[in-house]
Amino acid sequence: MTDYPLRHDWSLEEIQALLDQPFNDLLFQAQSAHRAHFDPNAVQASSLISIKTGACSEDCGYCSQSSKYSTELEPEKLLPVEDVVKAANIAKEKGASRFCMGAAWRNPTDKNLDHVIEMVGAVHDLGMETCLTLGMLTDEQAAKLKQAGLDYYNHNLDTSPEFYGEMVTTRTYQDRLDTLTRIRK
Template structure:
């Protein structure tokens, strides 16, 4: 029986990460099967409810106001439009609906009140509802919990050592404080990072070490591959290889066996075989829909074909025990 540990050393994680790739995949697949049903993948939908105009300087992000990108700024969407998007997502097989707003931090104002109404409405659809709204105080986290928020996403992005090369407008401790406030409100934590930011392998190990040594592991760990956007400082970064994604996913799975390891941004640049390797290595969650906030994502029908080819099924929502809506069958798919 694999032990759930929170006392990993960086050296132990580095040793796991650097094993021969086939041995790493085998080890991760074994742990995955011990704690999860490998035929289940949670399908999530991410909607940008407020886009662009962000005052932060995250070097990868096209929503930063200081960069000249093609992102069209829009204010907070109408509540009913967001709820309709959630209904469509549920019909297409999603059991978690995530709302992202390009804010540095949550402010106690009418926009936050409207987000709380959105949370309540999506909660009534029997979907897990998640938000990523920037930094959050303890009282704001409590308000979200009372509205029915199931999970809060706040990524570390990279290691503490590499962090200042990517972002200067908030600190690593700011991120950890927000995660702590989410925990205090008894909201599920979604926290991972991005690879391909010019970091070293040691930075990837360092980020996983921070996550895997938290008092409680995040319930969800997104692993993103940078999608370079023209106009951002990282626009010329090379594509992350599938083997790098597999190493991250497998190491996350071994060190945090019960977490939902989310194959997130960058999936649009992977073929079915590459995604299959990620699932084999322990990924058991994806985002569906044609966009992740502002970056491209595979369309729903492509994911339906992928699920049929690999005999995967959408995992049901945690809250109510009802089965997830299955993807529509595609004529001629395996």
């Protein structure tokens, strides 16, 4: 089977060459890459919960959780660990193998992170994979999450660097790249 190494250094020319191929060739390559790494007929299901909702200090133009906009959203404080574990149990019963926890923060405080780490441990103990999205992280926080056994961290790039300031002004595209680098390390 062809080996498809994971790469993060694609050049624009290489990406363009991929997209210039006939559609069915592209489809075939995508299927081959999928089959090289995963059971071709299995579907992995994840369940997502908001562990802290609204009152976010960022101003992402698409988001109802930003404190900068007037929306109907009722903010909620960080959930107790027991509530999160209960929700993870329900998700597991319904067939999810991964449980994702998202918080509306620019970045977690160390105190909040300790609380989230408890959640990660408790969900892991249920035999599920864990995923977080908490905003920006420091090197120390990323290391703590690795130590806690976190499986995945989600951190969107949002849009292109050229358009970034049109969509969010409270952080930069480079801030996103820096956090992704910390997480990959």
